[in-house]
Amino acid sequence: MTKEQTAVIKQRYAAKLKNGYPLIEKSAFDQPFIDSLQEGTLLRLLDEKGAFLGKGYFGRQNKGVGWVLTRKQGEEIDRPFFQSRLKAAFDKRAALKADDQTTVFRLFNGEGDGIGGLTIDYYDRFYLCTWYSEGIYSFRKEVYEALQSIVTCKGIYEKKRFSAKGQYVEDDDFVSGERGEFPLLVKENGMTFAVYLNDGPMTGVFLDQRDVRKRIRDHYADGKDVLNTFSYTGAFSVAAALGGARKTTSVDLAKRSLPKTIEQFSVNQIDYEAQDIVVIDVFQYFSYARKKGKTFDLVILDPPSFARSKKRTFSAQKDYTGLLQEAIALTRKNGLIVASTNCSLFSMKKFHSFIREAFSREGVSYELMEQYSLPDDFRTTKAFPEGDYLKVVFLKRLS
Template identity: 60%
Template sequence: MQKEIDIKIKDTLALDLQKGVPILLKDGFQETDNLEEGSILKLKNPAGKFLGKGYVGKQNKGIGWLLTKNENEIIDTAFFQKKIAAAIKQRDDFYNSSETTAFRVFNGEGDGIGGLIIDYFDGFYVISWYSEGIYSFKEMILEALEASVSYKGIYEKKRFDTKGQYLEDDDFVKGQRGEFPLIVKENGLNFAIYLNDGAMVGVFLDQRDVRKKIRDVYSKGKTVLNTFSYTGAFSVFAAAGGATKTTSVDLAKRSLGKTTEQFEVNGIDVEKQDIIVMDVFDYFKYAKRKELSFDVVILDPPSFARSKKYTFSSAKDYTNLLKDSIAITEKSGIIVASTNNATFGMKKFKSFVEKAFKESNRKYIIEEEFSLPSDFKTSPLFKEGNYLKVLFIRAK
C-alpha cells in the first residue's frame, strides 16, 4: 500500500476540492518537487481541515488527482474494484450490443480516477497509463479489473515519459495474445485493430457518433474529402453511407496501407476510392489549382502537428484551415469541423468558424454539434476532460 502524506494546500485548491474539482493543480501547492509519483496525499486546507485524498501523478498542469473525500477510505485493490465495477455497469448497453464491440470502459476522472483509461476491443482490454503515478498502482488495478470482468487478454499503453525504457513489445500484459488485425464492430461496420502496434490501435473511439451521422445522413450520393485521415475511418463510413467517392488525405506513408485495409475488411471496393499520401495543406493548394470541389469535407486535425513545410496549431491556425476547406466546398456542401484541443471551448471554436466564413465571403449554418459519446464519461467540474468539439457546418 502506498504511503500517505499529510499536506496543506492553498486556499484556491481547497475551494476547488470542496466543489469536487478532480484535478490537483500544481499552483495549489507550496512546493511539489519532493512529491513522489504514486504517493497518496491527505489534502488539508491552510487551517488543517481534511478535504480529500489524492495521488501524485504528474500530467501537464496537474500534479495529481483527487480520489476520495472520505478520510477513512483506503486506496487499495477494493477501492479500484469499486470504481471499475461501477464504470462497467454504466456501459451495460455497450456490452450487450452486437453492432458495436469496441468502446471505452473507464474514462479517467469522469469515472473517478484521473490518469487511468480502459478501452474494450471484443474481449480484449487496453489500459492506458497517463503518469508514473497511476502506473505505480498497476498490480492493484489489474487485480481489480480481473475481479470485475472476464477477458481474452489485457494490453497496456504507457502514455508518459518512460525515458526510452518502454518497448512496443511490452504492450501485452496477460491472458492470451491477440491475433492481429483484430476485427471489431462499430455500428455494424468493421475496423481492423492492432493492440500491439504502439500508441495508436487503428481507430479513435471518441468519434463513433460522428461517423454514424456521416454515414446515415450526409454521405448518400456525395463526394467526400477526409483530411488528416489516419486509417480512413470517416471514409469507410461515408462509403458505406453511399458516397459516390471518398478521398482520404494524410501525410503518413502508412496511411495508404492502413486505409486500404479498413475498406477491405468492410468489402468496399478500394479502387473506387482515392487514398492520397500528401501533406493536407499541399493538397488544398492542389485541389484549388485543379478546380476540385467536394460535397462533404471532413477536418479532424491533431491539436498540434509539424511537417517539413508547415507547423499547425489548432488554437492558432484552425481559421485558416477552415478557409482552405471553404474554398473547395460545393455550395450547400457540408464541412465537418472537429478538434480535440482541450485548451479552448465550443464558443471559441465557433468563433473560428464565423471568422473563416466572413473572410471567405460565404454564409453558413451550423446544422449539428457533437461532443464526446456516452461511454466517454466526463466530470462537469473538469471542462478540459470534455475535449471533443465537432460541428456540421452547411456552407451556403
C-alpha cells in the same frame, strides 16, 4: 498499501477542489514539496486551515501533478477501492456491452469515472488500459486484480503515456491472458475496423468519434463526393463509403496511412481502388485541389491539436480558422463541412468564434446543422470541463 503523506493545498486551489475539481495542479504546491514526492505517493489533501479536502495520488502528467481519488476521509485506496470504481463504470456501459453491432468502446474514462490518469477500452473481449503517469501506474497490480475480478478477459494490453514529454513509452504492450492475433476485427455500429493493440500508441481507430461516423454514414454521405483530411486510417472514409458516397478522398501526411486505409476499406468489402488515398500534407493538397478545380460535397476536418511537418507547424488553437477557410474554398454550395477538434485548450463557444471568423473572411454564409461532443461512454464531470474536449460541428455552406 502505500503510506499517505499530508499535503497542504494553497487556498486559491483548495477552493477549486472543494467545488469538485479533480486535478491537483502543480501551482497548488511549492516546488520543493513537489520535488520531495515520489510517483504514486498517496496524498491526504488539506487546505491551509487544516480542513480535509480529499485523498489523491502524486503523478506528473501534462495536466498537473496528480488527481483526487476520494473525498471520504475513511476510504482506503486499495484493491476494493479500484474494484468499486471499475464496476460502477462498467455497469454504466451495460447497453453497449449487450450491443452485438458494437464490440469496441470505452469502459472507463479517467476522472469522469473517478480515477484521473487511467482509461480502459474494450476491444471484443480484449481490454486495453492506458496509463498517463508513473503515479497511477504504480497502482497497476491493484487495478489489474480488480479488473480480472469483475470481467472474464480474453487478454489485457496496456499503453504507457508517461515519458518526459507525455509520449508513448516503447515496451511490450501485452499484460496477461491470451495474446491477440492482429489485426483484430471489431465492430462499431455494424462497421468493421482493423485494430492493433500491440503496435505503438494508437490502435487504428479513435473511439470518441463513434457517433459522428454513424451520423455521416446514415444521413450525410449518400451520393456525395467526400474529402477526408488528416484521415489517419480512413475511418471516416469507410463510414462515408458504407453510407453510399459516390467517392471518397482520404488525405494524410503519414506514409502508413496508405496501407492502413486500404486495410480498413478491405475489411468492409469496399473496393479501395475506387477511392482516392493521397499521402501528402493536407495544406499542400488544398493548394493542389484549388489549382485543379476540385470541389466536394462533404469535407471532414479532424486535425490533431498540434502537428509539425518539415514545412509547417499546425496548432488548433491558433490555426483552425485558416484551416477552415481552406476547406470552405473546396466545398460546393449547399455542401457540408464537418469541423472537428480534440483540443482541450478552448471551449465550444470559442470554436464557434473560429467558425464565424473563417466564413466571414471567405465572404460565405453558413447554417449550423448539428453539433457533437464526446459519446456517452466517454464520461466527463462538470467540475472538470477540460475533460469534455471533443467538439464537432456540422456546417452547411449556403453561398
